[in-house]
Each structure stands twice: as structure tokens, then as C-alpha cells.
Amino acid sequence: MSEKQIWLVTGAGRGMGTDIAKAALAAGHTVVATGRSIERVAGAVGDHDDLLVVPLDVTDTTSVRAAIDTTVSRLGRIDVVVNNAGNFKAGFFEEITPDDFRAQVETVLFGSVNVVRAVLPVMRSQRSGLLVQISSTAGINGGEFLTAYAAAKFGVEGWFESLAPEVAPFGIRTLLVEPGFFRTELLTPESTDFARSTISDYAQRTDETVAQWQSMNGKQGGDPAKLAAALLQLVGQDPKVTRWPAGADAVGTFEQKAASLLADADAHRELSSHLDHDDT
Structure with missing residues (x-):
């Protein structure tokens, strides 16, 4: 992918989006x-x-459509879309309000869906394109305090994995990027919303967990500029890659999840293997 291309990056005002745009x-x-x-x-x-700067709110389909139309009218095509926009609503499930839970899924999952739905007709007409989806290791392995975020990211993973074979016949490729912990603005007050502590049973754990998350801000090991440079290198060298664990901790998460799934498959193999109808 050495020829000059048109890249559209969402959430480019901070974090990984900025670094990917610069790269x-x-x-x-x-x-x-x-x-x-x-x-x-x-x-x-x-x-x-x-550089062309265009307003785009991923949760507003009119805004998304306008951004895609502006790009095509000004530049003629779109070769790569990087879905990066997102936020983080953290807390124990019982303490995350239903509205906040839905808002998390709306931004992270449906925001990306809105962008891809708007750009696919363009890429189909070109018979080419690359859709890059910034996911998270939280889409591979869930954890406490992550119920809303992991639900959204797991949804992203399933949607994108299923989308890939649908669009491949049109020359459109997909790439899921699962970063571990990177030093972005995700844990800043602008991007993270911690659920208010309302249930005494969770109070101590909530205080401890919030303090732990806040203490990580600015100290994450991953360098987003290095991720951006590696992403450009990866998509240029390996046209077959469809999923990329970004960061040593992400590789570890993949390995841990794979081992866990294999252990689950083996745990009750005999019981699981005898569930067919007797006449089959």
C-alpha cells in the first residue's frame, strides 16, 4: 500500500486518532x-x-453522511477508514445507569456501525477499500468494572468478524486492532465517566477500583505514536492480516484467552460431544 491514498480517521482530535492521522x-x-x-x-x-479537517459525530447519522459526502466530493474516493472514536464508561454493572450503558454501546458500537454503513457504498463502487476498527483487549477478555465497555467492544468484534466475508468479494478488507494499555486520553476526565457509587455493597471496591484506574492515567506502557507507525507498516506489508493485538500486554491477553477457551473445550468434552439426536 505504498501509493498515495485517502485516509479518513474518526476521533482524530486526541489520542490514537491524532497519532494515526499524523502517521x-x-x-x-x-x-x-x-x-x-x-x-x-x-x-x-x-x-x-x-490534510482535510471535517466535522463528524459518530452518533449522528446525518453528520456521518455529510462527512462522507464532503470527502468524496472533495477528494473523489476513500481508501482507508479508521474507526477510532470512543469513550469509556466504567463501573460495576448495578451502578451503571441504563442510560449510560446504552450510551456506551451507542458510541463505541453503533458509532462505528454508522460510519461503515455510510462508507461501504463508496468502497463497493470502487471495488476496493480497507476498514480499520480500533477495538480493545476488552473485546477479547472482559473484566470487572468493564461491563458496558466490554459489551460494546465484544459487539464490535463480532460485528466486524462477521462483516469481513460479506465485503471481501468487493475488494474490501477489514482489520481489527486490539490495543492493550496505551498512554492516551482514554482515562482522563474528558473521556472516562465513572459510575456514581450508589450501593453500599460495592462502595469499598468502587473507591479502590476508581483510584486504581485514575492512578494509571499517564502511566500506561504503550506509546500511541509507535502503534500508529506500526499500523501503517502492517497494513502496507501484510494484506491478509485481519486481527492485530497491539502491544505486548495485548499479545498476552490473546494467549491467555486462547488457553482459557481450549481448557473450556476440554473440560467437558465427553458430555458436550453426545448431544446429537440418537437418529443422527
Whole structure:
């Protein structure tokens, strides 16, 4: 993928989105950097001759459609879409309000769905394209305090894995990126919303868990700029890759999950293998 391409990046105003936009520009591509605030996006990515900044709110289908239409009218095509926009609503399940739980899924899952639904007709007409979905190791392995976030990310994983064979006949590829812990703004107050402690049974664990998450902010091991550079290298070198654990901790999560699934498969193999009708 050495030829100049049109990259559209959502959530480019901060975090990985900013670094991916910069890496794509550095690689010689044209970048459409999007976000809810074009001033923030422009300030984060900086000036560049090959940069187009466009407003896009992934939860607003009208905004999404307008961003795609603007890109095609100005640049003629879209070669790569990076679905990166997201947020983090953390807390024990009973303490996350139903509205917040739905809002988490709305942004992380349906926001990405909105973007892909709008761009697929463009890529089908081109008979080419790459859809990059920034997921998370929380979409591979759930954990306490992550019920809403993991539900959204697990949904992303299942949707994207199922989408891949549907669009492959049109020359459209998909890539799931599952980062571990990277030093982005995800744990800042702007991106993270901790559920209010309302149930005494959870109170101590809530206080301890929130303090633990907050103490990690700015100390995560992963470098998002290195992830962005590696992503550009990966998609340029390996056209067959469909899932990428990003970070040493992500590789460990994959290995742990694979071992756990194999252990589950073996645990009651005899019982599980004799559930067919007797006449089959």
C-alpha cells in the first residue's frame, strides 16, 4: 500500500486518532481528520497540505453522511477508514445507569456501525477499500468494572468478524486492532465517566477500583505514536492480516484467552460431544 491514498480517521482530535492521522500524513497519504470539534482536530493534527479537517459525530447519522459526502466530493474516493472514536464508561454493572450503558454501546458500537454503513457504498463502487476498527483487549477478555465497555467492544468484534466475508468479494478488507494499555486520553476526565457509587455493597471496591484506574492515567506502557507507525507498516506489508493485538500486554491477553477457551473445550468434552439426536 505504498501509493498515495485517502485516509479518513474518526476521533482524530486526541489520542490514537491524532497519532494515526499524523502517521498516515507522514507516510505520504491524504488524511481526512474528523471529530466533533474541528478546532480541536486541527489543533491536534497540525497544518499539512494533504490534510482535510471535517466535522463528524459518530452518533449522528446525518453528520456521518455529510462527512462522507464532503470527502468524496472533495477528494473523489476513500481508501482507508479508521474507526477510532470512543469513550469509556466504567463501573460495576448495578451502578451503571441504563442510560449510560446504552450510551456506551451507542458510541463505541453503533458509532462505528454508522460510519461503515455510510462508507461501504463508496468502497463497493470502487471495488476496493480497507476498514480499520480500533477495538480493545476488552473485546477479547472482559473484566470487572468493564461491563458496558466490554459489551460494546465484544459487539464490535463480532460485528466486524462477521462483516469481513460479506465485503471481501468487493475488494474490501477489514482489520481489527486490539490495543492493550496505551498512554492516551482514554482515562482522563474528558473521556472516562465513572459510575456514581450508589450501593453500599460495592462502595469499598468502587473507591479502590476508581483510584486504581485514575492512578494509571499517564502511566500506561504503550506509546500511541509507535502503534500508529506500526499500523501503517502492517497494513502496507501484510494484506491478509485481519486481527492485530497491539502491544505486548495485548499479545498476552490473546494467549491467555486462547488457553482459557481450549481448557473450556476440554473440560467437558465427553458430555458436550453426545448431544446429537440418537437418529443422527
